[in-house]
Amino acid sequence: MDEILYKLSKSKFRSSFHLNKQMKKYIDDKGIDKIKEHGYDFVNKRLKPSYIENDGKQTPYKGHPIFIAQHACACCCRSCLEKWHHIPKNKELNNKEVEYIVNLLIKWIEMEYKKW
Numbered sequence: 540m541d542e543i544l545y546k547l548s549k550s551k552f553r554s555s556f557h558l559n560k561q562m563k564k565y566i567d568d569k570g571i572d573k574i575k576e577h578g579y580d581f582v583n584k585r586l587k588p589s590y591i592e593n594d595g596k597q598t599p600y601k602g603h604p605i606f607i608a609q610h611a612c613a614c615c616c617r618s619c620l621e622k623w624h625h626i627p628k629n630k631e632l633n634n635k636e637v638e639y640i641v642n643l644l645i646k647w648i649e650m651e652y653k654k655w
């Protein structure tokens with residue numbers, strides 16, 4: 540996980556994503572466990588299925604810390620998951636993969652949060 544985070548930090552595009560003040564407040568209000576729950580929810584709905592109609596466009600650029608983390612961690616769509624994380628497209632994600640993605644997103648959020 541540290542290796543992939545290091546690689547992501549070297550990408551100009553991926554490292555351009557950051558949590559804003561409003562998002563930090565949202566995390567303060569909800570607590571990280573709740574954010575993680577949302578993470579599972581989003582990943583299960585938007586990334587897990589073997590076929591996703593709007594793949595590549597399913598992750599907004601604002602509105603929730605998980606969305607920002609998804610762009611920063613290249614977990615925004617199945618193409619990016621394949622390219623960066625070697626998780627093949629056109630198959631349903633298994634529990635281990637879902638867990639890996641959510642844990643990575645939470646780790647990124649915690650790292651971002653600490654910068655404040």
Ligand SMILES: [Zn+2]
Nearest residue numbers: 595615616619
């Ligand atoms: Zn993507």
